[in-house]
Amino acid sequence: MIRFVNVFKTYDNGVQALKGVSLTINDGEFVAIIGLSGAGKSTLLRSINKMHAITSGQLLVDDVDVAQLKGKQLRLLRRSIGMIFQSFNLVKRMSVYKNVLAGRVAYHSTVTSLGFFPREDRYIALEALDTMGILEKAFTRVDQLSGGQQQRVALARSLAQKPKIILADEPVASLDPITTVQVMNDFSKINRDFGITIVANMHHVDLALKYAKRIIGIRDGLIVYDGPSKDINDKILESIYGRSLAHDEVLGVE
């Protein structure tokens, strides 16, 4: 369970990204965070695994106070949370398999991680690739793959981590419409089959409504909507985006 209680975040340059956010995300939920660029979506997501530290308020993940964590304890928290990025963040000149295996490093000491991984880890990595349907690409270099395939490799890396939560920061923003649907289906599958909580920042409102059961709308560092995706209407979207969205801005994917 992820719980924000009146969370504020001010960056060193004075930008106030979060201005008192309170929300609770339960285990196994699929939540999409929508809002304009710069509204605080990314900050909200990245504070959950303390990639960004919050300024004040309380942030609990499974009743652990994230703000207090550092060193070993912080790394243990991060190990239980997968993260997916818009630009995949894979090592492009390494093989798919090695990239996925890298998701296991936090389970070992620094010395072990520099050398060979136990057989069990290699098994977990291959299983993760199989789950994502890209096992046959295991020994291909990442730079040979398409964008959609690369995002699946990144998902496999997160799965190899055996996470309870996956945070996705604009996971499909750099993909074409067809691969976008495939990758979103992968998220659904992971959410359904493994019960992993998914929290995703989304630019495409239609995709967010289609895949997430719950929508959190954020505007200027404040939550302006938090509820089921089926209850979203034009008026709510207007409150999130500051103006009503034209019909063609909402509809893109069937």
Add this chain to the structure above:
Amino acid sequence: MAHPFNLSSGKSVRIPFNRTIVVFVIIALLTIGFSFFIPVKWHLIRIDQLWVIFSRLFTPSHSRTWGDYFSFMLTLGDPLLATLQMSLAGTVIGCVLAVPVAVLAARNIFKSKIISIPVKLLMNLVRTIPTMILAILATFFVGLGILSGIIAIAIFSFGIMAKMLYEAIETVDMGPFEALESTGANKIVAFQHAVVSQIAPIFISYTIYIFEINIRASAVLGYVGAGGIGAVIKNNILYNYDRVGATIIVMLVVILIVQFTSNYIRRKLQ
């Protein structure tokens, strides 16, 4: 100068003037002007001597035969080996020592200026000392011979590698590093898995390139007492031009072989 463009919407656009060409022309003119003040002693230049020196270098002298000329080449095995040993050992030691320093200097890995500024200062300091001076200094500490050459080459290699490698690390894609930190990896492990694999081919390529430079440099180091091929040239340059010529030919062949191999390996690494 340039007339503004009046667009059909009534807007007027003036394309900014490109200053690069002006700066280039000014620098070129300054360089040419500056060269007029180089004191050239024209009466000392004797182009005709060029041919004399060349013929003395590449034909046997002192009643020696062509057989002597080529058999002398065969005696160069030991000094050549010393030169290669000196270059190889110096390159490897210098390049390996440069790795931790380059990492410390890279601002994307160590964000704090407290570390990177002194490290960069040290790097720049090392590179300002000419290799010849390094070799002379080294002979004071370890005496004449190959060891002083190794030290000089190691320091020289360290200087270039630290600089080139830290720049390479700073241009690395930090996305994978961030991703690994998000999986709970510590900085050392994240660096190993996300950065090392990106810079390893660059490091190997630079090492081979530096080795190539060092073979040439080590020939000169013999002059200041570092042994090897340079010592042979030094010992013969006054009276035995033919021996110097034979040594130059051997060096040329070795350098060509190393260069072709180095080019081949570096192409393969990409």
